[in-house]
Amino acid sequence: MFTLTDNAKAQIVSVCNKEDSDAVRFSIKGGGCSGFEYNWAVEKEYIPEEYDRTLDLADGRRFVVDNVSINYIAGATIDFVTEVMGSSFKVTNPNASSSCGCGESVGFDSMLDYESDSVTL
Numbered sequence: 001m002f003t004l005t006d007n008a009k010a011q012i013v014s015v016c017n018k019e020d021s022d023a024v025r026f027s028i029k030g031g032g033c034s035g036f037e038y039n040w041a042v043e044k045e046y047i048p049e050e051y052d053r054t055l056d057l058a059d060g061r062r063f064v065v066d067n068v069s070i071n072y073i074a075g076a077t078i079d080f081v082t083e084v085m086g087s088s089f090k091v092t093n094p095n096a097s098s099s100c101g102c103g104e105s106v107g108f109d110s111m112l113d114y115e116s117d118s119v120t121l
Contacts, residue, residue: 002070003077008089009057011080015042016061022046023054023062026078028069028106035107036072038091072108 012024023046027039043064048054051067065073076093096106 002073002075004055004063005077005079007080008078009063011087011089012063013058013061016057017059019044022060023064025064025066026069026073027066028072032106038089038106040089 015024016022019042021042021044023043025039025041025043027041028036029039031037046062046064049066053065053067053070055063057063072095073091073093074095076091076095079090079092081088081090091106093106095108
């Protein structure tokens with residue numbers, strides 16, 4: 001399980017409404033200076049994939065995470081913050097062993113060993 005704050009939920013709904021889109025998809029991909037990157041994608045038309053986990057939000061919008069990425073954010077908090085340099089999503093992830101100053105690149109000591117079905121939204 002992970003936490004999506006009210007600020008993050010509101011921003012996701014706002015982005016979807018502005019882009020006339022169904023969902024925001026969050027995933028973790030290989031790459032970046034720490035080994036992995038947080039990836040955000042707006043999906044104009046959400047078409048469910050077999051292992052998607054979805055969180056229904058206001059206005060019929062959704063937050064979507066694939067079944068592999070959700071294991072890497074177990075216990076994490078996803079927030080939307082406003083700071084002096086601007087606003088952005090911030091992922092506070094207890095599973096990350098390293099991160100880059102950009103906040104989008106993270107490292108993990110090893111592959112996480114969670115049962116996919118035990119991680120729920």
